[in-house]
Amino acid sequence: MEQIVKLLQNILLNLPLIAEEGEYKDKISRNELCGILKEQTLVSNDAIQVVLGILELQWSKAGLLDLLELKSGNWQFISFPASLVARSWLEVMSDKDGYWFPAGWWADQANSETHRKNITELEKLRIKG
Numbered sequence: 001m002e003q004i005v006k007l008l009q010n011i012l013l014n015l016p017l018i019a020e021e022g023e024y025k026d027k028i029s030r031n032e033l034c035g036i037l038k039e040q041t042l043v044s045n046d047a048i049q050v051v052l053g054i055l056e057l058q059w060s061k062a063g064l065l066d067l068l069e070l071k072s073g074n075w076q077f078i079s080f081p082a083s084l085v086a087r088s089w090l091e092v093m094s095d096k097d098g099y100w101f102p103a104g105w106w107a108d109q110a111n112s113e114t115h116r117k118n119i120t121e122l123e124k125l126r127i128k129g
Contacts, residue, residue: 007051008094010040020080027076
């Protein structure tokens with residue numbers, strides 16, 4: 001787990017930039033990112049490849065990455081908000097105190113209506129996609 005967290009922290013530091021306003025969109029090749037992560041973390045190339053693959057799968061399914069660039073071996077965010085979502089996800093996942101919901105939130109019956117509402121909204125987005 002420690003290696004995964006270390007990788008996620010370093011991926012966060014090396015994500016391509018994108019302007020909130022204007023046309024600036026940076027990209028980074030998967031191979032370049034692998035090299036940087038190997039140098040910064042000393043984690044095995046196999047572990048790096050697995051973590052990057054999982055992120056690519058999740059982020060491409062969420063519509064965060066430019067799919068044409070991804071097919072060319074590059075990471076480039078589709079928009080500034082997409083970049084923020086990815087960065088937020090990495091912040092939570094790489095912080096030992098990070099969480100999406102407080103402990104017990106999903107088990108608390110007092111939150112049942114909010115659970116239903118959140119799940120319904122996510123499902124609507126999934127179905128539209």
